[in-house]
Amino acid sequence: MKLRKKIIHITHVLSLVMLLSFVPVTALKASDLEYQETASEIIMNSLQGQPKRSFLRKLYTQLFFVPAWMHDKGLSVAAKELFAHIKHDGTLDKMGKLYQDTLLLESRAHEIYASHGTVAQKIDLEFKISQLYEGYTNYAYLGSINWGAFNARISNLIVNDVSTEWVLHRPDADAISMLEHAALGASLEKELDEAIPTKYRYKALQKELVKYRKIKENGGWVPVLLSGTLKAGAQDKGVYDLRERLRATGDYVPCSDSNESLVYDKCLQQAVKHFQKRNGLSVDGEVGPGTLSVLNKSVDDRITTILLNLDRIKWLNDRHSKRHIIINIPDFMLYFEENGKLKQSIRAIVGKPNHPTPIFSNTVKTIVLNPYWNIPKSIIQKEMIPKLLRNPNAMAKKGIEISTGWGKNATKISGASVDWAQYRYSKGVPFRFAQVPGPHNALGKVKFLFPNKYSVYMHDTPAKSLFKRSKRAFSHGCVRLQKPRELLKTFSTFNSNVDFDKSQKILKGKDKTYIALKETVPVDIIYLTAWVDYDGKLQFRNDIYGYDKMQLKSFRKW
Numbered sequence: 001m002k003l004r005k006k007i008i009h010i011t012h013v014l015s016l017v018m019l020l021s022f023v024p025v026t027a028l029k030a031s032d033l034e035y036q037e038t039a040s041e042i043i044m045n046s047l048q049g050q051p052k053r054s055f056l057r058k059l060y061t062q063l064f065f066v067p068a069w070m071h072d073k074g075l076s077v078a079a080k081e082l083f084a085h086i087k088h089d090g091t092l093d094k095m096g097k098l099y100q101d102t103l104l105l106e107s108r109a110h111e112i113y114a115s116h117g118t119v120a121q122k123i124d125l126e127f128k129i130s131q132l133y134e135g136y137t138n139y140a141y142l143g144s145i146n147w148g149a150f151n152a153r154i155s156n157l158i159v160n161d162v163s164t165e166w167v168l169h170r171p172d173a174d175a176i177s178m179l180e181h182a183a184l185g186a187s188l189e190k191e192l193d194e195a196i197p198t199k200y201r202y203k204a205l206q207k208e209l210v211k212y213r214k215i216k217e218n219g220g221w222v223p224v225l226l227s228g229t230l231k232a233g234a235q236d237k238g239v240y241d242l243r244e245r246l247r248a249t250g251d252y253v254p255c256s257d258s259n260e261s262l263v264y265d266k267c268l269q270q271a272v273k274h275f276q277k278r279n280g281l282s283v284d285g286e287v288g289p290g291t292l293s294v295l296n297k298s299v300d301d302r303i304t305t306i307l308l309n310l311d312r313i314k315w316l317n318d319r320h321s322k323r324h325i326i327i328n329i330p331d332f333m334l335y336f337e338e339n340g341k342l343k344q345s346i347r348a349i350v351g352k353p354n355h356p357t358p359i360f361s362n363t364v365k366t367i368v369l370n371p372y373w374n375i376p377k378s379i380i381q382k383e384m385i386p387k388l389l390r391n392p393n394a395m396a397k398k399g400i401e402i403s404t405g406w407g408k409n410a411t412k413i414s415g416a417s418v419d420w421a422q423y424r425y426s427k428g429v430p431f432r433f434a435q436v437p438g439p440h441n442a443l444g445k446v447k448f449l450f451p452n453k454y455s456v457y458m459h460d461t462p463a464k465s466l467f468k469r470s471k472r473a474f475s476h477g478c479v480r481l482q483k484p485r486e487l488l489k490t491f492s493t494f495n496s497n498v499d500f501d502k503s504q505k506i507l508k509g510k511d512k513t514y515i516a517l518k519e520t521v522p523v524d525i526i527y528l529t530a531w532v533d534y535d536g537k538l539q540f541r542n543d544i545y546g547y548d549k550m551q552l553k554s555f556r557k558w
Contacts, residue, residue, distance in 0.1 A: 365517055
């Protein structure tokens, strides 16, 4: 039995050796075969004590315990490609462990081959290179966010029955499969490149990270100090530093009519407006406390934010549909894509920090015209019952009907007929509160449903003035839209059963109407505080829910 296992093992070794070496077995010298067999025995024996789920054991089991990096006379092609790939990855901190370990291991390999090192030395380095490979692929494709720790933190933030859940979509990249493909003749360099995400302009954000790392290498930027709010035409000693700060990030482009003095001229004012727009600030061209605070975020802060959001993108849903709706919470915007290009953008209102909109994916399947607002239990207890206790007619004044239940036979009752105090803190409220359709309905005139356990949807709102604000976190978790009828019109262009003109007539009345979409559209609610927009410009936004801070508490450094 032992002899049979030995023969089977040697056969596997020889088969993989041919593939790893890219030469026919007849061309291999006896010394090469002896090395491969000895190395394989050492690897197999060394890993016996490793947990079955450990990376090294899973990797070498998949490779039939044949060395992937250290051959008899020199490094394998895969090893050379790995070292070169890591050294050329501009997103890495050159002083970080991954980059420095790469230089160290590459140098150590050259030393071993130059001194005709032993098989044991080569296998020791073989394992270290595999650990480097594991670390790098974790960095590049899984990222540095400790999602378990983060989810534990946000589980403590569940308030008012609104979940703060962040639904994850694990990246497809498989480090072991990539190396196995390389063993079968593929280029590891190509495997590593093809595994890089393409969604949400990930590669463009990577380039911005490289750019900001170079800014850091060149000394970053100095803080901008101003004597007060800087307005057009004013003169201030801080104008010089302001100009250099904006020049560093490409916001400032010299103008022919600017002498670059200490005067806050039109050229510099345009640069400030460009910066304000990229950072979600009010675009007024004035440098007040808000703009100054963002200007003075250090280059290290910006690098960290970009890294954090690169890692978030890795775990987002990778859509391959013709159409796609994206709602970015910190951006307060909805984007409608078609064939990967922006078709429509609409201002949005998202949940308050104490009523956060959850991060998840689903599909828009139904449009409701003239919707009722069925008020959630949490809002009934925290907002409606206190009003009823003060004024029994409070609901009637807002057009909210109270019924004895949800069935067809439910009876409408008056607010004065119930002792509401008993339900203020009860586990359940046996009454339905529903605001009738109309101009004052909290959901407005149009609602877009994408079924989910959070009872979150997109809808119209009568509070149109809130859309003028740059920061729009005012809802109980749902997403309010500034121009829902325009989105309805967009749906009508590819849904034959959505008649926009007929819908407009229905919206003039109060009859609730459901429209089941023939062509549904996937929707992703995301949370990015740094990204590259459709015009190729780097954008930053405030961390409105504090998720950046939470994730950075257990953010791994490489």
